[in-house]
Amino acid sequence: MSFKEKGLLVVLSGPSGVGKGTVCKALRNRGSSLQYSISVTTRKPREGEIDGVHYFFRTRDQFQQMIENEQLLEWAEYVGNFYGTPIDYVRKTLDDGKDVILEIEVQGALQVKHRFPDGLFIFLAPPNLNELKKRIVGRGTETAELIESRMNVARSEMELMQNYNYVVENDQVEKACDRIEAIVLAEHCRVDRLIGKYQNNEGADGL
Amino acid sequence: MSFKEKGLLVVLSGPSGVGKGTVCKALRNRGSSLQYSISVTTRKPREGEIDGVHYFFRTRDQFQQMIENEQLLEWAEYVGNFYGTPIDYVRKTLDDGKDVILEIEVQGALQVKHRFPDGLFIFLAPPNLNELKKRIVGRGTETAELIESRMNVARSEMELMQNYNYVVENDQVEKACDRIEAIVLAEHCRVDRLIGKYQNNEGADGL
Structure with missing residues (x-):
């Protein structure tokens, strides 16, 4: 076969607290064919976490070297650790x-878009900001001040949506997964991705 | 609610003999939410066909008037009748x-694209041209010469694929339906279609 379709890079991102991790876990549980990358981190392994399975655990020097x-x-840096x-x-x-599929914060997604402009950028959105507030409050560990500051961050993160290809509302996790799977399937049917298959007269399909 | 999403115009087309009608019927049987338009024709009603249900039956003069x-x-004209x-x-x-959803011939699809460039143009493709030939031969009513002439038409129709957004292989009818449904669902998630909902601060969603 002389036409080989490349895989799609799917970037799932969205404001903190929107439920990216939950949706990704649900996609995994469905047995979707998406491959998950393993992140590198400088934070210490938690109990039960295995190097090369949950994360690649590296020192700050090693991480710095990888950046260079x-x-x-x-x-990105998060609470003093690098990921x-x-x-x-x-x-x-x-x-x-x-x-x-990469499940990353919005800042990281913009970096990826710079390197992989053909990637498929999906913005996971809360049904509304009140819902997002409920989820942030629901964690029960934040002060009113911190909640307000997180909401401000979320509002500005919502504005980054315009840099994405798709927006998926996380109203219900299973529905969000349906939409993400549909987007991936649809993207595999795009003419610009497949036309090589039909234009190549030597292809195994004999067209 | 101040943001109202418009419906999508889905145009399903492809070479003659590829199975557009079969796929459309299967989509209907699934109870998809797609609306089917009723065609106008100048041909005589067949037994059981009802005006306004199967077709709008019109005279040639009336049809001409509608064009004007x-x-x-x-x-298009097909075997002496207009559709x-x-x-x-x-x-x-x-x-x-x-x-x-409109199920139409490739020439008609190009006319629609001119009027509705935002439509969603899906090219239904045979798994390969041999398969298409089998289907044409399978009807059992065509001479070798007619079959060759149909194959030439099919080959040139395949080249129109580049004017479409998506190509769906009709290898199995149910799989083709899955892909079409995924494409419609995915298109509803496109940022450029939905961003108005999130940018409008007066929206019912309170964003």
């Missing part, structure tokens, strides 16, 4: 024809 | 927020 060597597709996505795994999996 | 009044979204899609029904249904 451009081995990270995106990275990043190794670019090697992503490239290999896409070349292998498999779809990769 | 620009009341048809697209029209067309009334534009009124399509506009009203879209404004009402419902999705409309």
